[in-house]
Amino acid sequence: MSLKYGIIGTGAIGGYYGAKLSKFGHEVHFLFHKDYEFVKANGLQIDSVDGSFHLSNVAAYHHTTDMPQCDVVLVCLKSINNGLLKEILPPLLHPNTLVILIENGIGLEADLQEQFPTLRIAAGLAFICSGKFNPGVITHQSLGRLVIAPYSCQDSALLKQIVDDFNTAGIEATCSDYAIARWKKAVWNIPFNGLTVVLNTTTDLLLSNKATESLIKSMMIEVIRTANSIGLEQPLRESFADTMIAVTKTMPPYSPSMKLDFDYHRPMEVYYLYSRPVIEAEKHNLDMPLTRMLEKQLTFIDSLRSE
Amino acid sequence: MSLKYGIIGTGAIGGYYGAKLSKFGHEVHFLFHKDYEFVKANGLQIDSVDGSFHLSNVAAYHHTTDMPQCDVVLVCLKSINNGLLKEILPPLLHPNTLVILIENGIGLEADLQEQFPTLRIAAGLAFICSGKFNPGVITHQSLGRLVIAPYSCQDSALLKQIVDDFNTAGIEATCSDYAIARWKKAVWNIPFNGLTVVLNTTTDLLLSNKATESLIKSMMIEVIRTANSIGLEQPLRESFADTMIAVTKTMPPYSPSMKLDFDYHRPMEVYYLYSRPVIEAEKHNLDMPLTRMLEKQLTFIDSLRSE
Numbered sequence: 001m002s003l004k005y006g007i008i009g010t011g012a013i014g015g016y017y018g019a020k021l022s023k024f025g026h027e028v029h030f031l032f033h034k035d036y037e038f039v040k041a042n043g044l045q046i047d048s049v050d051g052s053f054h055l056s057n058v059a060a061y062h063h064t065t066d067m068p069q070c071d072v073v074l075v076c077l078k079s080i081n082n083g084l085l086k087e088i089l090p091p092l093l094h095p096n097t098l099v100i101l102i103e104n105g106i107g108l109e110a111d112l113q114e115q116f117p118t119l120r121i122a123a124g125l126a127f128i129c130s131g132k133f134n135p136g137v138i139t140h141q142s143l144g145r146l147v148i149a150p151y152s153c154q155d156s157a158l159l160k161q162i163v164d165d166f167n168t169a170g171i172e173a174t175c176s177d178y179a180i181a182r183w184k185k186a187v188w189n190i191p192f193n194g195l196t197v198v199l200n201t202t203t204d205l206l207l208s209n210k211a212t213e214s215l216i217k218s219m220m221i222e223v224i225r226t227a228n229s230i231g232l233e234q235p236l237r238e239s240f241a242d243t244m245i246a247v248t249k250t251m252p253p254y255s256p257s258m259k260l261d262f263d264y265h266r267p268m269e270v271y272y273l274y275s276r277p278v279i280e281a282e283k284h285n286l287d288m289p290l291t292r293m294l295e296k297q298l299t300f301i302d303s304l305r306s307e
Numbered sequence: 308m309s310l311k312y313g314i315i316g317t318g319a320i321g322g323y324y325g326a327k328l329s330k331f332g333h334e335v336h337f338l339f340h341k342d343y344e345f346v347k348a349n350g351l352q353i354d355s356v357d358g359s360f361h362l363s364n365v366a367a368y369h370h371t372t373d374m375p376q377c378d379v380v381l382v383c384l385k386s387i388n389n390g391l392l393k394e395i396l397p398p399l400l401h402p403n404t405l406v407i408l409i410e411n412g413i414g415l416e417a418d419l420q421e422q423f424p425t426l427r428i429a430a431g432l433a434f435i436c437s438g439k440f441n442p443g444v445i446t447h448q449s450l451g452r453l454v455i456a457p458y459s460c461q462d463s464a465l466l467k468q469i470v471d472d473f474n475t476a477g478i479e480a481t482c483s484d485y486a487i488a489r490w491k492k493a494v495w496n497i498p499f500n501g502l503t504v505v506l507n508t509t510t511d512l513l514l515s516n517k518a519t520e521s522l523i524k525s526m527m528i529e530v531i532r533t534a535n536s537i538g539l540e541q542p543l544r545e546s547f548a549d550t551m552i553a554v555t556k557t558m559p560p561y562s563p564s565m566k567l568d569f570d571y572h573r574p575m576e577v578y579y580l581y582s583r584p585v586i587e588a589e590k591h592n593l594d595m596p597l598t599r600m601l602e603k604q605l606t607f608i609d610s611l612r613s614e
Contacts, residue, residue: 198505199607211606218600289596293525299518300506 003161006070006092007031008085010044010060012130013102014076015138017146017171019046019055024169029059029067031088036062038135048140050170069094072162074124078261079103079272086115093119098153098162100124102146104189104257105272106182106280109151120153123178125185129254145172149181180234183227186277187236188244191219193258193273194294197301202253207245217241219290226281226288258298265305270298310468313377313399314338315392317351317367319437320409321383322445324453324478326353326362331476336366336374338395343369345442355447357477376401379469381431385568386410386579393422400426405460405469407431409453411496411564412579413489413587416458427460430485432492436561452479456488487541490534493584494543495551498526500565500580501601504608509560514552524548526597533588533595565605572612577605 005028007018015030022028032039043056061067070092075085082103089099093116101108102124109121125147130140146166150159159175166173192203195212206212220241228235248254261268274295281288312335314325322337329335339346350363368374377399382392389410396406400423408415409431416428432454437447453473457466466482473480499510502519513519527548535542555561568575581602588595 195604199604201607201611205611206607209607209610211603211610215600215603218596289525290600293522293597293600296518296522297502297506300508300513300516303516303518304508304512 002026003071003158003165004068005029006067006073007076008064008073008088008092009033009076009078009081010035010039011076012132012138013126013128014074015044015132016046016048016128016130016140016144017074017076017102017126017166019044019053019138020169020171021165022055022058023053026165026169027059029061029070031061031064031067033062035135036060042136045137046140047137049142050140050144064088064091067092070097071158073097073099075099075101075103077103078266079105079108079269080267082108082111082272085112089116096120096155096158098122098155098158100148100162102126103272104185104193104269105276106186107276108272109178113152120155121151122153122159123149123151123182125149125176125181131260145174147174147176147181149176149178151178177233179227179230180232180236183223183230183232184236184240186227186273187220187223187240188248189256189273190223190277190291190294191216192248193256193269194298196256196259197262197268198294198297202255202259203248203251204253207249213245215290217245219294220244222288222290223277226277226286229286230280230284262301262305267305268298268302270295270302274298309333310378310465310472311375312336313374313380314383315371315380315395315399316340316383316385316388317342317346318383319439319445320433320435321381322351322439323353323355323435323437323447323451324381324383324409324433324473326351326360326445327476327478328472329362329365330360333472333476334366336368336377338368338371338374340369342442343367349443352444353447354444356449357447357451371395371398374399377404378465380404380406381409382406383409385573386412386415386576387574389415389418389579392419396423403427403462403465405429405462405465407455407469409433410579411492411500411576412583413493414583415579416485420459427462428458429460429466430456430458430489432456432483432488438567452481454481454483454488456483456485458485484540486534486537487539487543490530490537490539491543491547493534493580494527494530494547495555496563496580497530497584497598497601498523499555500563500576501605502526503563503566504569504575505601505604509562509566510555510558511560514556520552522597524552526601527551529595529597530584533584533593536593537587537591569608569612574612575605575609577602577609581605 007014007030010030098120100122127145129142163173224236314321314337317337346367405427407429434452436449470480531543
């Protein structure tokens with residue numbers, strides 16, 4: 001039996017993954033916010049390094065109350081909008097629906113589970129460079145891998161089917177341990193997102209300066225040690241920091257999502273990317289002084305922008 | 308017997324203190340850099356909240372080789388120029404000359420002593436808001452107190468005479484323990500200088516935001532604990548952080564010296580204000596993670612500016 005997909009937040013990430021699934025014959029229902037009228041009239045355009053395409057008949061919605069129940073819901077919102085989920089998610093849910101949070105940060109699944117105690121939830125970690133700069137047009141620049149990490153879902157048949165759906169749609173997908181996947185992504189996210197904002201720069205310049213390269217490594221080590229102390233099924237090696245730095249050096253000059261939010265005067269995801277990891281560490285009597293300092297600097301910057 | 312004073316670096320600080328001493332009848336010899344010709348022709352103007360005045364006959368010099376030996380030399384350079392002292396200081400020195408380093412940072416006196424092993428050295432901590440925005444004109448905005456902290460000078464009679472000279476010239480001056488004085492000033496300098504640069508702001512805005520106020524307090528506590536662990540004659544109380552924050556809240560919006568250096572595209576005193584305290588802490592197996600992080604951020608910013 002084929003799966004019915006719902007996309008909450010059809011932007012750079014949700015738009016790309018949903019459109020790929022849709023193009024390969026899967027039933028996908030898309031929730032749009034600002035772009036709804038445009039996509040209804042013009043369809044959805046994917047400009048992709050892996051081959052561009054156009055979807056003319058998009059199952060587009062403006063309200064989830066108009067959407068059918070789905071087997072898999074990909075939540076691709078900015079995490080600062082997760083407060084909306086309590087209201088907009090229920091129409092899409094049947095007893096076995098799996099909700100995958102394709103968002104950055106720590107603690108997202110726990111917070112959603114608190115609001116929906118019986119909901120099946122997974123994390124989605126997107127390794128992709130993708131953007132939406134115009135209505136109804138997704139620009140996919142590079143990569144695309146999706147890691148699915150089950151948080152409260154033991155249904156391995158369902159997870160396998162989702163992974164297969166993605167793979168046949170041309171998206172590399174794998175399953176991973178939840179805590180390892182979330183913290184591994186935080187190892188990269190925590191230094192690069194915040195420092196590109198505070199120092200108003202890009203990943204390549206941070207790594208071509210010895211001082212900031214060493215700061216980034218210190219921050220990565222701080223995240224790795226925190227994750228290991230909180231307890232992972234398999235501890236992260238500290239050499240993972242060197243690997244992440246080496247990988248980033250091979251990337252073109254890059255502005256992480258928080259830097260784009262900053263540049264485009266959108267609110268920044270300070271809570272789930274910075275405050276929450278610090279809070280989780282504190283629950284285990286661990287301190288993350290560098291992450292905490294960056295959190296304070298970002299909070300200051302964010303407060304001036306929202307005035 | 309009256310003391311002969313020399314001023315190395317006649318700017319916002321050296322110009323003000325030297326002019327006050329000169330006005331009250333002391334013999335003061337001033338070394339000028341860019342302003343030499345202007346002051347030779349026009350004299351030195353002090354615009355001060357405590358009463359403005361003009362010195363028409365200034366003992367102005369362009370090279371220390373033309374200056375007489377002095378009993379007291381006030382070094383009021385930016386610490387990044389202290390490398391020049393090895394060459395420019397000797398003409399001013401007789402066997403009992405006291406050199407007072409009125410500069411910001413940690414480790415300045417130790418470095419000078421290494422170059423001049425028998426020299427008598429003291430630290431000078433200036434609590435003053437003063438600037439030089441035009442040639443030959445010093446603008447004294449508020450405060451003015453000078454703390455003299457002997458580093459390698461046991462001559463209490465000389466120190467008393469200097470303090471008396473300042474006090475009669477209308478400048479509140481006192482003596483203090485060396486290490487306590489330097490670290491107490493660092494408690495304020497370390498958070499405010501660097502954070503106003505990295506966040507491109509002023510002291511008042513940093514303290515009107517809860518996140519940065521708490522960061523500033525954490526940084527102050529880090530400096531206080533480091534100083535106490537390195538060993539002070541009398542340990543600093545952690546409540547000194549609250550006092551410094553409360554005092555700063557009473558000040559008008561203020562740009563510390565490093566922020567002015569940043570705004571006017573001058574090199575910043577990163578080494579003695581940030582790198583050196585971290586190095587001194589490391590010598591005692593102490594870590595200053597917040598100070599170190601700010602040092603790395605400032606080093607990055609400084610490197611982009613000097614290109």
